[in-house]
Amino acid sequence: MNTSEKLSPDLFKPAQLDSSEGEQIRKESVSYWQDVIRRFRTNIGAIVGLSIIILFIVMSFVGPYMNSYDISTQNYDIQNLESFSGDHYFGTDKFGRDLWTRAWYGAKISLLIAFLAAFLDVTIGVTYGGVSGYYGGRVDNIMQRFLEILYSIPNLIIIILMLLVFEPGIIPIALALSITGWVPMARIVRAQMMKLKSQEYVLAARTLGASTYRIMTKHLIPNVMGPIIVAVTFAIPSAIFFEAFLSFIGLGLRPPGASLGVLLNDGNKLLQIYPYQLFWPALIISLIMLSFNLLGDGLRDALDPKMRK
């Protein structure tokens, strides 16, 4: 108690303190989406992925016009030219077609199919899952039985059967991919709907007089948006994979059409002699899939901090 002698008596006068001071929130409040953007920005992989995706989308439009060739003109004088021969940056194929032009055009077609399939997935999935979750009860029960059966049929088989029946093309391939692709989306939406219905905070919001519209816009949409965005980001590389896969087993686009799958299949046939014909489309497809996966990982972490461990 040596220090106590040095203390002056007026230190012992009552202090006027506001007890609520401790409850002030010192940090500026950030909205959910601001927080998402902040978390997303710190993820280098996701930023790189997004940049590559943007670059490739731009290139898929600009690339084919960067030299003077088109995708289908055959020229038997310049068959199987090596890469970087003049302005044939990626060389030419066995028909003398310019591979640079075909690669970027093919990337565009592949991306188009993937985006179309993802769009169909979301549209069908959100509608089906929303209706099923919103009505619940008997409607939900019947809709879920149907979903279960559809879910247990391997998508690979449905896709192959569909394309045997329909002539392969951009729209048939996208349609075939989304025949099963919408199911996970519907599940996500339904699960969120159901969860939301039973959630205490929704009950609390209702008790406080929030309208259905407000509950939908303030609670349902933010909750369901995240998982949907993430699911779409992962659905795109999967669609790109399947498009290429279908070309490989003979169900791809018909010539002279080009997609990454068609180019890979053509390249594979001449792999032992002209490996570069496979190399460029392989690099492009791998980078696109990698970028979407990195972006998806980043989005998932940013949108759902609980998942981040």
Added chain:
Amino acid sequence: MTKVLDVKDLHVSFNTFNGEVQAVRGVTFDVTKGETVAIVGESGCGKSVTSQTIMRLIPNPPGFIKEGQIVFEGQDLAQYSEKQMEKVRGNDIAMIFQDPMTSLNPTMTVGRQITEGLIQHQNMSKQEAHEKAIEMLRLVGIPSPESRIKQYPHQFSGGMRQRAMIAIALACQPKLLIADEPTTALDVTIQAQIIDLMKDLQNKIDTSIILITHDLGVVADIADRVVVMYAGKVIETGKLDEIFYQPKHPYTWGLLASMPRLDQDDNTELLPIPGSPPNLLNPPPGCPFAARCPHAMKVCTEQMPETTEVSTTHQVACWLDHPLAPDVKPPAGAVRGE
């Protein structure tokens, strides 16, 4: 009286994204043989961190012991290696956790969860451990232990699971049992049973207990001594009677006044303590309770009061105990009638 545990000036911090959180800031207390010490305080006051630090269960990183000693039977556990700690945990010091629903491994039989500690520490054969486990289950009051031992936790009710947890903890007859809010997750009727069980077993196997709780009713029921913590510091400590009948710290008054009592009129209101504890990322230089204290003085916000002795067993850290301070009486609701 021999000291089983002597915690001296313990500091525990966590490195977080925002900086160092000083969860425990100089905690000192001891536990003697056969004694029950209750650590009370509100959520986030550092009581659970203190208890887990004694067991060295704080994940490192991010948590670490910054300073201080944890002397258990003459050895400083703060300096122990992980290997050395493995011999202490479960054998000399055991722990019961708050939520019996999640604290048991769902895919392992209750019996195996009891026997594995015995086999680990006591060199028992499987058969011996099995018999001991049945005995333990019987001891904690689980009917037909022979069949229960083969069951999985989900086949037990909440109260039974906590009994099983106690059986696991006491299987090796530890010298010290740390119970971290053992009754918080249970129904009120079950709470009383568990507390009675702990008291009963303490007599049978002569264990010291550290009870972490925010429930003063439980404290009154079982504790010999009480340590009151606030914002990572011990602000008052004393025998049960001293804390309940002669509380010195305004925070202890607040705690007592916010607890319902049988001898009160029905219309006496419970007094909540306004405000909330300080942020331990950046703790205030003075008394952490000053901002919420109705008797705060200028000095309270500037300097941390030293611990003064009210009696040999009763210490408090409050400027009101200083000779220069005005004489403040505890509010009527806080003092127990003799």
Added chain:
Amino acid sequence: MLKYTLKRLSYMVVTLWIIATVTFFLMHLLPGTPLKNEEKLPEHIKEQIMEKYGLNDPLPVQYLNFMGGLVQGDLGASYTQDGREVSGMIAEGFPVSAFIGGQAVVFGSIVGLLLGLIAALKRGTWMDNLSTMIAVFGISIPNFVLGALLAYFVGVKWGILPVALWESYASSIMPSFALALVVVAIISRYIRTEMVEVLDAEYMKTAKAKGLPRRTVVFRHALRNALIPAITILGPLTVNIITGSLVIEQIFALPGIGEYFVKSIVNNDYTMITGITIFYSILIVSVIFIVDILYGIIDPRIRLSGAKE
């Protein structure tokens, strides 16, 4: 449990019946006759063949014959392979496919398990990041791209392993490796997620507080609980392996079912397509069924609560 098993079993039968029916009718909806490749055949021989395959019967009769055969394991005769029995060809090709796929699953599971385990135990370190990177690459690089590149570099350029055909054990290494990468990726991710969740569980603290050595805590308490949900990936994994085998067997010219299937698609061999489709469906649906039942047996929470009902 028995009730549940029977319920699942009936679901499985219904699913397979739907797949078989849909496949049958789709194949008969296809434009042209199954013999359209053989247009140069004289009319009377065509007629003879149509008679032999029962193609002149009314569709319902054909359907009943087909279903009757299916129940007895008779999938009919191939249109193109000199009338060989489809079931016989499947029996011939399956061991090759199963060996390649099985080897990929075993190798991929072991590596994936180790990677996932290390990543979860060393969360946030470079080892975690490396394992995540391997997983992202494994998912992003299409297996046919990897297969083709392996075939070119390891097989053609460096000549370390045989590129094609099914001659010795060495022939199986590259195809299995190409298939295994995805397995590694899927398993390591899944194990990491499950392990991280289990390691954060309260009961891990209990196990540690008992004074068990870290090794015991990790293997006896954590890994066991992480592996139980992990068996559910066997279903998707099987689909993945089958999908992959279709292209990998092509690239490495292996005489497996995948190769037959792709050939039958190119040749419009409808009985063969139908047969292999059904075979794949049975395989996938059975694996999902077995996993479901196995899950109930392994997890005491499901096993015991199921038994009470």
